[in-house]
């Protein structure tokens with residue numbers, strides 16, 4: 001299976017389990033690898049047959065703008081389901097990093113894989 005990727009996408013959202021986090025917006029950094037057969041798009045040089053990473057990015061922005069989860073786990077799980085359903089993505093890997101919450105670690109977060117290749 002071929003893959004389309006989006007790396008280092010920063011989104012602004014309400015996320016966090018602590019009281020002080022419920023009244024602010026924070027940045028999450030997303031890395032996505034999306035399973036997709038690129039041959040039909042390549043054969044016809046046709047965006048309509050491609051997994052349009054611009055459209056996926058817009059969908060992620062909309063999701064982040066309206067979500068209010070406590071855990072990055074929930075954000076990752078729900079975002080993965082939304083993208084797979086809306087775009088017909090058969091498999092994905094999603095890494096969600098919450099920067100700036102721990103000064104002793106360079107990155108904290110979760111990584112999930114869903115679906116079948």
Ligand SMILES: Nc1nc2c(c(=O)[nH]1)N=C([C@H](O)[C@@H](O)CO)CN2
Nearest residue numbers: 015016017018070071072073098101
């Ligand atoms: N596994 C997780 N651990 C923690 C999370 C989380 O979302 N998943 N969140 C927090 C707090 O919100 C923290 O990020 C605030 O600095 C703590 N642990």
